[in-house]
Amino acid sequence: MENKVLIFGHQNPDTDSITSSIVMENLEKKLGNENVKAVRLGNVNKETKFVLNFLGMEEPELIENIEDGQEVILVDHNENTQSISNLSNAKILKVIDHHTMNFVAPYQLYYRAEPVGCTQTVLYKMYKENDVEIDKNIATLMLSAIASDTLVLKSPTTTDEDRKVVKKLEEISGLDINVFGVDMLKAGTDISDYTPEQVINIDSKLFEQANKKFRIAQVNTADLDSIFKKQAYFEQAINDDIEKENLDFYVFAATDIINSNSKIISLGNDAPVVEKAFGVSIDNNTAMLENIVSRKKQMLPPILDSLK
Amino acid sequence: MENKVLIFGHQNPDTDSITSSIVMENLEKKLGNENVKAVRLGNVNKETKFVLNFLGMEEPELIENIEDGQEVILVDHNENTQSISNLSNAKILKVIDHHTMNFVAPYQLYYRAEPVGCTQTVLYKMYKENDVEIDKNIATLMLSAIASDTLVLKSPTTTDEDRKVVKKLEEISGLDINVFGVDMLKAGTDISDYTPEQVINIDSKLFEQANKKFRIAQVNTADLDSIFKKQAYFEQAINDDIEKENLDFYVFAATDIINSNSKIISLGNDAPVVEKAFGVSIDNNTAMLENIVSRKKQMLPPILDSLK
Numbered sequence: 001m002e003n004k005v006l007i008f009g010h011q012n013p014d015t016d017s018i019t020s021s022i023v024m025e026n027l028e029k030k031l032g033n034e035n036v037k038a039v040r041l042g043n044v045n046k047e048t049k050f051v052l053n054f055l056g057m058e059e060p061e062l063i064e065n066i067e068d069g070q071e072v073i074l075v076d077h078n079e080n081t082q083s084i085s086n087l088s089n090a091k092i093l094k095v096i097d098h099h100t101m102n103f104v105a106p107y108q109l110y111y112r113a114e115p116v117g118c119t120q121t122v123l124y125k126m127y128k129e130n131d132v133e134i135d136k137n138i139a140t141l142m143l144s145a146i147a148s149d150t151l152v153l154k155s156p157t158t159t160d161e162d163r164k165v166v167k168k169l170e171e172i173s174g175l176d177i178n179v180f181g182v183d184m185l186k187a188g189t190d191i192s193d194y195t196p197e198q199v200i201n202i203d204s205k206l207f208e209q210a211n212k213k214f215r216i217a218q219v220n221t222a223d224l225d226s227i228f229k230k231q232a233y234f235e236q237a238i239n240d241d242i243e244k245e246n247l248d249f250y251v252f253a254a255t256d257i258i259n260s261n262s263k264i265i266s267l268g269n270d271a272p273v274v275e276k277a278f279g280v281s282i283d284n285n286t287a288m289l290e291n292i293v294s295r296k297k298q299m300l301p302p303i304l305d306s307l308k
Numbered sequence: 309m310e311n312k313v314l315i316f317g318h319q320n321p322d323t324d325s326i327t328s329s330i331v332m333e334n335l336e337k338k339l340g341n342e343n344v345k346a347v348r349l350g351n352v353n354k355e356t357k358f359v360l361n362f363l364g365m366e367e368p369e370l371i372e373n374i375e376d377g378q379e380v381i382l383v384d385h386n387e388n389t390q391s392i393s394n395l396s397n398a399k400i401l402k403v404i405d406h407h408t409m410n411f412v413a414p415y416q417l418y419y420r421a422e423p424v425g426c427t428q429t430v431l432y433k434m435y436k437e438n439d440v441e442i443d444k445n446i447a448t449l450m451l452s453a454i455a456s457d458t459l460v461l462k463s464p465t466t467t468d469e470d471r472k473v474v475k476k477l478e479e480i481s482g483l484d485i486n487v488f489g490v491d492m493l494k495a496g497t498d499i500s501d502y503t504p505e506q507v508i509n510i511d512s513k514l515f516e517q518a519n520k521k522f523r524i525a526q527v528n529t530a531d532l533d534s535i536f537k538k539q540a541y542f543e544q545a546i547n548d549d550i551e552k553e554n555l556d557f558y559v560f561a562a563t564d565i566i567n568s569n570s571k572i573i574s575l576g577n578d579a580p581v582v583e584k585a586f587g588v589s590i591d592n593n594t595a596m597l598e599n600i601v602s603r604k605k606q607m608l609p610p611i612l613d614s615l616k
Contacts (some may be wrong), residue, residue: 098416103407103409103412106609106612107609108421110422111409113415113416113418114418115417146562296416301415
């Protein structure tokens with residue numbers, strides 16, 4: 001990899017992970033650090049493809065592992081379990097993130113995280129602070145990621161800072177988040193040519209907390225029924241993962257981006273944890289979570305509470 | 309504590325920990341967050357007293373523990389073992405730091421660390437980014453902490469960013485770091501009225517790494533001989549700590565701020581680790597470490613390497 005510092009987001013990259021690596025590469029180069037390269041740890045999903053196609057931009061190169069001592073910059077994640085499999089071989093130079101933290105480094109580094117809805121909101125501030133111009137393409141990448149992470153500013157993860165940044169980005173990009181963002185989200189919900197395995201892995205995160213190992217996967221949809229027609233296939237794919245990774249449970253959430261609800265499939269020995277977590281009854285392995293759209297703010301915390 | 313957000317540095321506070329809490333309180337207030345209060349976890353040392361006396365400023369209030377759910381901002385540290393004993397009860401809102409990391413938070417927060425010589429270098433940038441004026445008193449506090457952490461820019465922990473910030477701070481404060489900083493360091497070396505227990509606790513840090521529990525304490529001096537005349541007393545105090553805290557070893561470093569060397573006392577079952585770490589022979593429990601002045605950059609890393 002030509003000895004470049006590699007910049008990447010989490011596994012099963014979403015729009016924030018892909019675009020933040022590109023936007024961070026640009027920032028580093030503008031600040032004179034030419035020796036950096038945005039890469040990715042997995043397939044680019046359709047939502048992100050919509051954005052890259054709109055801008056005529058290439059996907060970052062896929063990497064599968066790194067060499068000992070490889071210098072890296074992490075964006076949109078900080079935990080080992082969500083990063084490249086041999087991250088412990090890397091020298092992490094910087095982390096730009098907006099997630100909960102579980103991070104150890106036996107050396108000093110640049111770590112910048114803020115309690116906002118999207119990594120790009122942090123990156124926007126870093127551009128401003130360093131007096132680096134945000135051009136139309138960069139603004140569009142930033143706007144897309146915020147629209148994605150906040151479901152067009154409707155998720156409870158949205159902060160006033162995100163909203164303020166979106167206003168500025170709409171001006172620079174000439175795009176309306178409620179038009180472009182919704183088109184992008186809809187493009188992301190097209191799963192017609194995906195296998196069930198691919199669907200559950202569009203945005204699946206592994207957690208090892210409270211002495212349990214589990215995944216919460218999420219897929220956006222504008223049509224819940226079409227997903228649950230194929231419930232048996234998804235259950236097969238989920239159970240395969242549970243066995244392969246020795247998971248205690250697996251929550252697959254189909255999030256209705258129009259009505260802001262999520263319908264879940266919960267499987268595994270500890271699947272009933274969701275009943276206590278959300279005050280619902282599991283029926284045929286499924287439950288409807290009203291007004292719940294955010295994995296980070298609305299799904300993970302009650303599940304962790306219930307595991308205590 | 310009137311429900312205020314408490315801002316504090318590490319135990320056995322040094323000049324950076326005390327002044328950074330004051331400087332961060334000022335920044336928060338200037339940004340409209342009136343509900344914050346700088347406090348401290350231990351006695352103010354003579355070096356820091358020199359600075360506060362020079363400015364006619366009060367010491368922050370001492371706290372010994374915090375209530376469940378207390379909101380806090382950590383400066384100049386991030387690890388549990390270096391913080392208030394019941395930190396796990398707190399809600400950490402922000403961390404401003406420049407150390408190695410070992411940090412877990414099951415919620416989002418503001419985390420800002422940079423690989424520089426002093427927390428105040430990070431705080432200086434935060435003032436600039438937020439367009440908050442750095443007045444003469446704040447500049448003097450910042451300059452003092454950088455002079456302290458970098459031994460007047462002579463320690464290998466010093467970065468170009470620290471040097472750049474010092475130039476600006478000299479302009480604002482009207483002070484020359486090589487005059488004011490050296491006077492401050494010398495004031496800090498006066499241990500004439502300290503008990504041996506107090507001397508070893510002036511700046512002692514507990515580490516739990518590589519399956520070992522140990523302390524590295526450091527004291528600055530302009531006169532190594534006067535310290536080692538009392539070696540037997542220091543050994544007694546160190547051995548008491550080893551027994552009380554069940555330590556595997558204890559390194560006490562007297563750092564000669566004029567000649568940039570450190571003479572150490574190494575005690576405990578694993579005391580010989582320093583021979584391998586620094587390529588020296590222990591003689592009468594002591595060794596001279598030539599050109600070694602920085603615990604973080606020059607003492608801890610080789611010790612950790614030798615423990616592997």
